[in-house]
Amino acid sequence: MSPWLGEAEAQAVADVVRGGWITEGPHARAFSDQLNHLIGTPYGVLAPNGTLALALGLMALEIGQGDEVLVPDTTFIGSATAVHMVGAVPVLVDVDDQTFQIDMNRAAAGLTSRTRAIMPVHLFGTACDMTAVLDFAVKHRLAVIEDAAQGIGVTFGGRHVGSLGDVGCFSFFADKTITTGEGGYVACKDQHVYNRLRLLRNQGRLDRGSFIHEAIGYNFRMTDLQCAIGVAQLARLDQVISRKTELLQRYQAGLQRISAVRMLGAAPNAGHVPFRCVLMAQDVRGLMTHLEAAGVETRSFFHPLHRQPGLRAWSASRVEGMHLDDASFPNANYGWDHGVCLPIQPTLSLAEVDFICDSIAEFYGV
Numbered sequence: 001m002s003p004w005l006g007e008a009e010a011q012a013v014a015d016v017v018r019g020g021w022i023t024e025g026p027h028a029r030a031f032s033d034q035l036n037h038l039i040g041t042p043y044g045v046l047a048p049n050g051t052l053a054l055a056l057g058l059m060a061l062e063i064g065q066g067d068e069v070l071v072p073d074t075t076f077i078g079s080a081t082a083v084h085m086v087g088a089v090p091v092l093v094d095v096d097d098q099t100f101q102i103d104m105n106r107a108a109a110g111l112t113s114r115t116r117a118i119m120p121v122h123l124f125g126t127a128c129d130m131t132a133v134l135d136f137a138v139k140h141r142l143a144v145i146e147d148a149a150q151g152i153g154v155t156f157g158g159r160h161v162g163s164l165g166d167v168g169c170f171s172f173f174a175d176k177t178i179t180t181g182e183g184g185y186v187a188c189k190d191q192h193v194y195n196r197l198r199l200l201r202n203q204g205r206l207d208r209g210s211f212i213h214e215a216i217g218y219n220f221r222m223t224d225l226q227c228a229i230g231v232a233q234l235a236r237l238d239q240v241i242s243r244k245t246e247l248l249q250r251y252q253a254g255l256q257r258i259s260a261v262r263m264l265g266a267a268p269n270a271g272h273v274p275f276r277c278v279l280m281a282q283d284v285r286g287l288m289t290h291l292e293a294a295g296v297e298t299r300s301f302f303h304p305l306h307r308q309p310g311l312r313a314w315s316a317s318r319v320e321g322m323h324l325d326d327a328s329f330p331n332a333n334y335g336w337d338h339g340v341c342l343p344i345q346p347t348l349s350l351a352e353v354d355f356i357c358d359s360i361a362e363f364y365g366v
């Protein structure tokens with residue numbers, strides 16, 4: 001799952017080092033402006049990583065101690081730990097059995113008088129049903145924090161994910177569609193929220209250099225070294241997306257003949273930037289062992305949050321009657337039992353995809 005870094009990124013970092021200004025500066029401004037343009041929001045702030053972008057977004061929306069936030073059961077743990085970090089409680093909702101995105105038909109079951117927000121998580125390079133999420137949020141007066149950590153380039157109804165909720169949070173970790181090593185972004189459309197984000201991320205100041213701190217804030221900054229890499233990565237975004245799409249189509253062609261596997265594609269009304277190539281497969285653990293022996297690196301599906309030992313112990317003691325049993329999350333369990341992610345980094349060759357498809361066919365005796 002290695003990133004696509006080249007001469008442009010090396011040159012960008014060297015330029016920053018030679019220039020001598022390594023904290024947020026001209027490259028941070030350029031990266032932020034370009035992200036706003038891509039996402040389609042007027043405002044946004046950088047954050048050190050996707051988890052902290054989510055925590056910052058929650059804080060800016062004044063979600064905190066004792067509040068409850070609806071979070072899908074299938075996601076990376078950072079979605080839930082960001083909620084935990086601000087003192088709120090993640091209340092888990094099962095996912096849809098086809099798309100494995102949050103199932104909005106089940107969200108109402110998690111509502112209590114303390115529910116303040118919902119966190120749709122756009123997984124695997126496609127999107128949640130944001131029409132249903134936004135309707136639900138209006139009906140129940142909830143804030144919407146989009147976890148778009150995996151969502152660069154992904155659209156819902158023609159709009160970039162992260163621009164539809166109150167805040168949209170992105171990650172630039174090394175396995176993401178574009179990377180800065182570690183990095184994050186919080187996009188928003190409301191100026192009041194933007195000003196809160198700015199105060200919270202920079203020690204309660206709107207501008208650097210002052211020792212007058214008008215609010216309580218923290219340090220959620222990035223560096224210009226990372227942002228210079230980000231600008232270089234954005235310049236190759238179209239190339240990355242078209243290469244990944246080409247690889248996905250090759251997988252589709254190669255796996256068509258194997259009835260024991262089903263590839264996940266775009267969710268309804270959503271675009272698809274194949275951040276991962278996800279299969280639902282029979283005997284998935286056997287398949288993963290077979291592929292590993294053939295030298296192919298795979299990733300499992302996300303382990304359902306209701307089964308995460310740390311989170312279970314903490315949540316059960318906080319919310320009376322919280323459902324954390326397997327029976328409440330059949331689809332998240334199904335995903336864990338059958339899902340596998342195949343390599344789809346842009347540096348992969350078509351011949352390597354063919355080899356992986358042949359190895360899968362061999363495993364199923366096709």
Ligand SMILES: Cc1ncc(COP(=O)(O)O)c(C=O)c1O
Binds near residue numbers: 049075121122147172
């Ligand atoms: C869905 C999701 N949410 C949150 C995160 C957290 O991002 P980061 O690793 O940058 O903290 C990730 C990262 O993999 C993710 O995939």
